[in-house]
Amino acid sequence: MESNIIKENDFIFLVLDDRRRWLVQVKKGEEFHTHKGIISHSDLIGKAFGTCIFSKPHESQGYKFYILKPYPSDFILHMARKTQIIYPKDAGIILLHTGIGPGCKVIEAGCGSGALTCILGNYVRPNGHIFSYDIREKSLKQATKNIKKANLNDYVSINYGNILEDDLNHKNIDAIVLDMPTPWLAIEKVKKYLKLSGSIVSFSPTIEQVKKTTFEMEKNDFFEIISVELLIREMQIKENATRPNTRMIGHSGYLTFGRKIENKKNPYRGIKPRKKEFINLDGMPLRDIDDNEK
Ligand SMILES: C[S@@+](CC[C@H](N)C(=O)[O-])C[C@H]1O[C@@H](n2cnc3c(N)ncnc32)[C@H](O)[C@@H]1O
Structure with missing residues (x-):
């Protein structure tokens, strides 16, 4: 079982209140400075996740901070970013509906x-791998930094690669995840990397992209093609005023899923049914052989 005690290099989620919360990697001798005082990293080591700590100097500040073990969603929402990122709700259904898990x-x-x-890398441990590609130098640098920070180097490779043009030389891949402006142009090309029954998922902000991607999946014999949108409404819980919050994230994107299958023509179609035969079983009345029983 994973230890609940904070060690050097662990990530903690330092929470002051609903809005002020930080993802911090614990390094002996370092300090975390906030406008509500200073937290010394050495004071965190040896404490249990879930406990609290007071900022220094105690006389003037002494604010209470909770120390939580970060969830994958905390990594997503609090990591440094250069592009629009996938929201935890969408990452969740990507994992469940593609079967991405240990060994994939x-x-x-x-x-x-x-x-x-980071999410995918975390879920394929201990013996799976994510081969991640991008064409922008900025994205490659930022993603490399975030993967290193999340300690996932052994499970993720980040490389320059144009999914539309380059031959990426993969086979027997369990799942392909596309979050790029023109996923439909990649479908035919990437199909050969997938193993049979493997899945493909594409995340797109607009319906125009979803339609083109769906038609392209159909053209390439993908199976079980569906598109979904997830909406999350957080609840306001108050005495006599419990209802959905006024504000919510109205739209992030649509997810389109499909699976690679073998598609053969039915060899039994088009064969003329044989003429009706009569059989005589001992003691049984003569009967017709039904077409379905042949
Ligand atoms: C919205 S971002 C992906 C965000 C990512 N899913 C995340 O959660 O951080 C889209 C990325 O697709 C990349 N991209 C666009 N066309 C591409 C292509 N042909 N091959 C590989 N990457 C591409 C862009 O450079 C950009 O970094």
């Missing part, structure tokens, strides 16, 4: 800031 080999394009890459 996955291709991702583009890596962007590496937010989704």
Whole structure:
């Protein structure tokens, strides 16, 4: 079982209140400065996740900070970013609806800031791998930094690669994740990397992209093609005033899923049914052989 005690290099989620919360990597001798005082990293080491600590100097500041173990969603929302990132709700259904889990080999394009890459890398441990590609230098640099920070170097490779043009030389891949402007142009090209029954998922902000991607999946014999949109409404819980919050994220994007299958023509179609035969079973009345029983 994973230890609940904070060690050097662990990530903690330092929470002051609803808005002020930080993802911090614990380094002996370092300090975390906020406008509500200073937290010394050495004071965190040896404490249990879930406890609290007071900022220094105690006389003038002494604010209470909670120390939580970060969830994957905390990494996504609090990591440094250069691009629009995938929201935790969308990352969640990507994992569940593609079967990405321990041991899976996955291709991702583009890596962007590496937010989704971190989630995928975390879930394929201990013996799977994410091969993530992008064409922008800025994205490659930012994603590489975030992957290193999340300690996922052994499970993720970030490389320059144009998913539309380059031959990426993969086979037997379990899943392909596309978050890029023109996913439909990649479908035919990436199909050969996938193993049979492997899945492809594309994240797109507009319906125009979804339609083109769906038609291209159909053209390439993908199976179980569906598109979904997820909306999350947080609840305001108050005595006599419990209802959805006034504000919410109205739209992030649509997800289109499909699976690679073998598509053969039905060899039994078009064969003329044989003439009706009569059989005589001992003691049984003569009967017709039904077409379905042949
Ligand atoms: C919205 S970002 C991806 C964000 C990422 N999913 C995340 O959670 O951080 C889209 C990325 O796709 C990359 N991209 C666009 N066309 C590409 C292509 N043909 N091959 C690989 N990457 C591409 C862009 O450079 C950009 O970094």
